[in-house]
Every structure is written in C-alpha cells, then in structure tokens.
Amino acid sequence: MSQLFHVQSLMEITQRPDIVFVRGHGSWLVDEAGKRYLDFVQGWAVNCLGHSPAPVAQAVADQASTLVNPSPAFYNVPSIELALRLTGASCFDQVFFANSGAEANEGAIKLARKYGQKYRNGAYRIITFNHGFHGRTLATMSASGKPGWDTLFAPQVDGFPKAELNDLDSVRALIDDQTVAVMLEPVQGEAGVIPASVEFMQGLRALTAERGLLLIVDEVQTGMGRTGTMFAYQHYGIEPDIMTLGKGIGGGVPLAALLAREEVCVFNHGDQGGTYNGNPLMTAAGVAVFDALASHGFLASVRERADQLRDGLLALSEKWDMEGERGLGLLRALKLKRDEGPAIVERARALAPEGLLLNAPRPNLLRFMPALNVSADEVVLMLDMLDDVVAGLRR
Numbered sequence: 001m002s003q004l005f006h007v008q009s010l011m012e013i014t015q016r017p018d019i020v021f022v023r024g025h026g027s028w029l030v031d032e033a034g035k036r037y038l039d040f041v042q043g044w045a046v047n048c049l050g051h052s053p054a055p056v057a058q059a060v061a062d063q064a065s066t067l068v069n070p071s072p073a074f075y076n077v078p079s080i081e082l083a084l085r086l087t088g089a090s091c092f093d094q095v096f097f098a099n100s101g102a103e104a105n106e107g108a109i110k111l112a113r114k115y116g117q118k119y120r121n122g123a124y125r126i127i128t129f130n131h132g133f134h135g136r137t138l139a140t141m142s143a144s145g146k147p148g149w150d151t152l153f154a155p156q157v158d159g160f161p162k163a164e165l166n167d168l169d170s171v172r173a174l175i176d177d178q179t180v181a182v183m184l185e186p187v188q189g190e191a192g193v194i195p196a197s198v199e200f201m202q203g204l205r206a207l208t209a210e211r212g213l214l215l216i217v218d219e220v221q222t223g224m225g226r227t228g229t230m231f232a233y234q235h236y237g238i239e240p241d242i243m244t245l246g247k248g249i250g251g252g253v254p255l256a257a258l259l260a261r262e263e264v265c266v267f268n269h270g271d272q273g274g275t276y277n278g279n280p281l282m283t284a285a286g287v288a289v290f291d292a293l294a295s296h297g298f299l300a301s302v303r304e305r306a307d308q309l310r311d312g313l314l315a316l317s318e319k320w321d322m323e324g325e326r327g328l329g330l331l332r333a334l335k336l337k338r339d340e341g342p343a344i345v346e347r348a349r350a351l352a353p354e355g356l357l358l359n360a361p362r363p364n365l366l367r368f369m370p371a372l373n374v375s376a377d378e379v380v381l382m383l384d385m386l387d388d389v390v391a392g393l394r395r
C-alpha cells in the first residue's frame with residue numbers, strides 16, 4: 001500500500017504532489033512506484049553533489065560509528081578541519097557552525113548587533129533588501145523582503161529597513177546613526193535569481209567601509225561552488241565582513257556556517273551556541289563536500305555546465321518567444337513572459353516514462369538548481385524535456 005494513505009499524520013505546511021520518494025542517485029530521484037525523475041531542483045540547491053553522493057555517504061557512515069556528538073562544549077576533529085578549509089578558501093578568519101541557513105543568519109544578525117554595542121554606540125539597524133530572503137525564524141523573516149511577510153507573524157523584529165537591490169542611493173538614504181550593517185544575497189534566489197551588479201557590490205563595499213558599517217553576504221544559496229566560484233562574493237572583487245553558508249555546505253545534510261573577519265568576532269562566552277552546532281557527524285559531511293568542490297577541475301566544470309545551461313535556455317527562449325534568462329553559474333532562471341511556470345512544473349513532473357523536477361519561484365519564471373556535478377548529457381536531456389513540455393502547453 002502506498003505511504004500516501006498516511007500523509008495526514010504530517011502537519012500540512014505546503015501543497016505537495018502525490019509522490020513519495022524512496023531513493024536518489026546523482027541527478028535522479030525514484031518514487032515508490034519506481035518512476036525516475038531528472039532533478040533540477042535538488043532540494044533547493046542543497047544537494048551540490050547530487051542525491052546520496054558516495055563521499056558524503058561514506059563520511060557520515062564512518063563518522064557515525066566513530067563519534068556523533070561530544071557536545072558543543074568540547075572540540076572535535078571534523079569541525080576544526082572544516083573551519084580550517086573554509087577560512088583558508090575565503091577572506092574570513094573564524095567560523096561558527098549552525099544547522100540551517102536561517103540559524104546562521106540569526107547568528108550574523110546577533111554578531112552585527114553585538115559589534116554595534118561594542119563599537120558603534122549601540123547601533124543595531126541592518127539594512128536589507130526588498131524581495132530578499134534570509135530564512136523563516138522571526139528575525140530572518142523580518143530581515144527578508146518577501147511581500148506579505150511584514151504582517152504574517154506581526155509584530156516583526158525591529159531594525160531591518162529595506163533598500164532596493166542594485167540601487168546604491170536607496171541604501172545611502174537609509175543610513176543613520178543607528179545603522180550597523182548592510183545584509184544581502186549576492187544573487188537574490190527566492191526573488192527569482194536576480195544578481196547584484198558588479199558596480200553595485202563594489203559601490204556598496206566602498207559605502208559601508210566609508211560609513212563604518214559591516215557588509216554581510218548571505219551566501220546560503222550562492223556559496224559552495226553554486227555560482228562557479230567557491231563563494232559568489234569572489235565574482236565581485238570585494239571582501240565582505242561576514243558571510244553565511246547553508247544548503248550546499250552539507251551536500252544535503254543539515255549544516256550551515258557563520259564566518260567573519262577576526263575584528264568582527266565579538267561574541268562573549270554564552271552569547272552564541274546551540275546543542276547540535278559543529279557536531280562531528282554533520283561537519284564530517286561538510287569536509288567531504290568541501291574536498292569534492294575543491295578538487296582539481298571541479299569548479300571549472302561547474303562553469304562549463306553553466307555556460308551550456310545558459311546557451312540552452314537562451315535557445316529555448318528564442319524558440320518559444322520568452323524573455324531570455326539570467327543567473328550566475330548553476331543558479332539560473334528562464335524568464336517565461338507568460339504565467340506558465342506552475343503549468344510547466346506540473347507537466348514536467350508528469351512526463352512519462354521519466355519525469356522532470358523544476359521549480360517556479362514566480363509564475364512567470366523557472367529556476368534551475370541542478371547538482372554541481374550534473375553531466376552534459378543530463379543538461380541536454382533536461383532541455384529536451386522542457387522543450388517537449390512547452391510544445392505541449394502551447395499546442
């Protein structure tokens with residue numbers, strides 16, 4: 001009997017299709033009826049090495065039988081190894097590990113406020129952006145600029161005035177003596193894959209430095225190779241003060257990180273913590289993921305697949321009278337012009353014998369977040385399947 005008969009025991013928080021997945025490998029998922037799906041969602045850009053990647057499975061299995069959790073009050077080997085790798089690959093000096101992107105961003109907000117108390121006369125406001133997304137805790141929902149979220153669980157956490165992405169004057173206009181930081185996604189993901197421009201990022205770095213403000217990049221979606229460099233800020237020729245990571249950092253397991261330059265690491269004992277933070281089971285997975293991403297040629301192949309995906313999406317856009325595409329690396333969006341997104345997602349999933357999993361963060365937009373080790377053939381297959389779906393829809 002299908003497990004679908006028992007789903008009423010799960011709290012209903014979103015509409016899910018009538019499919020129960022039982023297995024995954026690389027770019028493919030398999031449901032309980034045995035149907036295969038080519039997955040270009042990958043848990044929302046989480047499975048950077050695809051489903052159940054061997055290095056992560058091995059690292060978790062080995063670590064599970066070695067040491068799972070000595071408690072965050074003690075040091076453990078994998079967390080030290082992963083912190084060393086992350087600081088070695090970035091402009092940051094220290095790491096705090098968390099369990100979700102929202103929790104890492106909460107940590108970034110707390111760290112900035114602490115910095116404000118220590119060095120900036122109690123300044124606490126953090127300028128964030130309309131349509132930005134930083135997570136689903138109360139503070140990170142308040143920091144997000146998703147329409148409707150300002151009243152959803154009112155009252156909001158105070159202190160997150162909203163500017164417009166790629167509009168430096170809109171940031172400048174919000175700075176006052178209570179401002180301590182500016183926080184943004186280098187590519188707004190949930191908003192529909194909208195990259196910050198190089199001029200804007202460089203202008204923002206200059207402006208924040210001049211006014212003594214911290215620059216926080218939320219790289220929960222863009223970090224860990226997603227955009228073709230290890231971290232997206234590296235495309236812009238700038239160095240932020242704080243960065244958060246999530247999603248890809250664990251290759252599918254719950255792991256996130258807060259990184260900062262040494263001068264900004266101002267937590268006192270007891271200010272920050274958490275039962276599972278930096279546990280060896282998850283950080284061992286993180287080490288395996290990092291080593292795969294840092295291996296010779298890996299990021300170059302991400303950039304090749306990204307070019308291939310971009311060219312293929314542009315060709316589809318041309319053929320079907322759409323509005324082109326945008327993105328950075330393997331985080332891309334196809335601009336549909338019409339509100340066909342939800343219908344395309346449904347029809348792609350229903351394709352037989354093999355389905356295709358896509359995401360439409362907005363009705364007129366499709367978002368593509370394949371595994372970073374997706375093959376050239378799989379990109380071709382996805383483009384062919386998508387072409388079929390659009391042809392069927394327009395017929």
Ligand SMILES: *Cc1c(COP(=O)(O)O)cnc(C)c1O
Nearest residue numbers: 100101102133134135189220221
């Ligand atoms: C997904 C996401 C988050 C939230 O991460 P969770 O692990 O779901 O809490 C925060 N910021 C950005 C940019 C994200 O894409």
